Amino acid sequence: MKIQDATVLVTGANRGIGKSLVEEALARGARKVYAAARNPEAVTTPGAVPVALDITDPAQIAELAARLTDVDLVVNNAGVALGKSILNDDLETIRREMEVNYYGPLQVSRAFAPTLTTREGHLLIINSVLSWAVVPGTAPYAATKAASWMLTNGLRLELAPKVGVTSLHVGWVDTDMTAGVTDEKVSPEEVAREALDGVEKGALEVLVDGTSKQVKAALSLDPSAIYGS
Numbered sequence: 001m002k003i004q005d006a007t008v009l010v011t012g013a014n015r016g017i018g019k020s021l022v023e024e025a026l027a028r029g030a031r032k033v034y035a036a037a038r039n040p041e042a043v044t045t046p047g048a049v050p051v052a053l054d055i056t057d058p059a060q061i062a063e064l065a066a067r068l069t070d071v072d073l074v075v076n077n078a079g080v081a082l083g084k085s086i087l088n089d090d091l092e093t094i095r096r097e098m099e100v101n102y103y104g105p106l107q108v109s110r111a112f113a114p115t116l117t118t119r120e121g122h123l124l125i126i127n128s129v130l131s132w133a134v135v136p137g138t139a140p141y142a143a144t145k146a147a148s149w150m151l152t153n154g155l156r157l158e159l160a161p162k163v164g165v166t167s168l169h170v171g172w173v174d175t176d177m178t179a180g181v182t183d184e185k186v187s188p189e190e191v192a193r194e195a196l197d198g199v200e201k202g203a204l205e206v207l208v209d210g211t212s213k214q215v216k217a218a219l220s221l222d223p224s225a226i227y228g229s
């Protein structure tokens with residue numbers, strides 16, 4: 001699908017990758033970009049249409065999906081990184097992370113599926129290299145992104161042939177989420193460009209950086225290729 005003249009909805013659009021996705025969609029000539037945020041007043045992008053959405057609130061999701069029947073592209077971007085350890089973090093934190101990163105996109109995708117089907121639109125889900133591998137300090141989050149990756153694949157099957165589905169994978173991106181990370185990071189603007197290039201080409205997967213490409217390739221090898229012996 002072409003972004004030009006399309007109507008786009010981005011979740012978590014007030015900052016980070018979501019904000020860059022809104023800017024990139026507008027730069028490509030989208031007719032309308034709904035910038036969904038828990039606090040719509042935090043959306044500052046000129047030209048965007050702020051809408052209130054907490055992706056863990058089923059009533060708010062249903063109300064928005066019933067109202068925004070002009071959406072051609074839904075971008076499930078909103079997410080959190082809360083837990084660091086499966087053993088030492090409290091279960092509520094670990095459940096909360098799954099609630100946002102897995103059940104959030106699941107509920108938003110279900111709610112917008114009828115509109116996307118009618119309009120023969122597209123769904124983009126922002127996953128991670130951590131859908132495929134764990135590094136220290138990321139295990140609970142990685143589990144949510146693995147679940148979200150398989151959610152993306154399941155949606156692709158169930159939404160075919162009318163709706164295209166793209167899964168985006170990337171390593172560290174320079175946003176608030178990685179404020180404590182000193183390793184090399186990709187810019188959110190680059191992620192947004194690659195993401196919308198992928199949507200326009202109908203790509204099933206977008207691998208933004210070298211880390212994502214290397215880890216994806218290593219999945220066919222013995223696990224020691226990723227985790228050591």
Ligand SMILES: NC(=O)c1ccc[n+]([C@@H]2O[C@H](COP(=O)([O-])OP(=O)(O)OC[C@H]3O[C@@H](n4cnc5c(N)ncnc54)[C@H](OP(=O)(O)O)[C@@H]3O)[C@@H](O)[C@H]2O)c1
Pocket residue numbers: 011012013014015016017018037038039053054055056077078079080100126127128129170171172173174175176177178
């Ligand atoms: N940064 C990375 O290295 C990286 C790498 C791979 C994938 N990702 C994924 O990319 C996506 C965006 O991350 P980011 O780096 O841009 O993070 P970020 O800067 O921390 O932004 C996260 C966004 O998600 C929103 N959000 C959190 N919980 C929400 C909820 N319950 N309902 C609605 N919105 C909610 C936040 O809203 P508030 O402002 O209200 O908190 C914010 O807009 C996430 O899915 C993340 O897992 C990030």
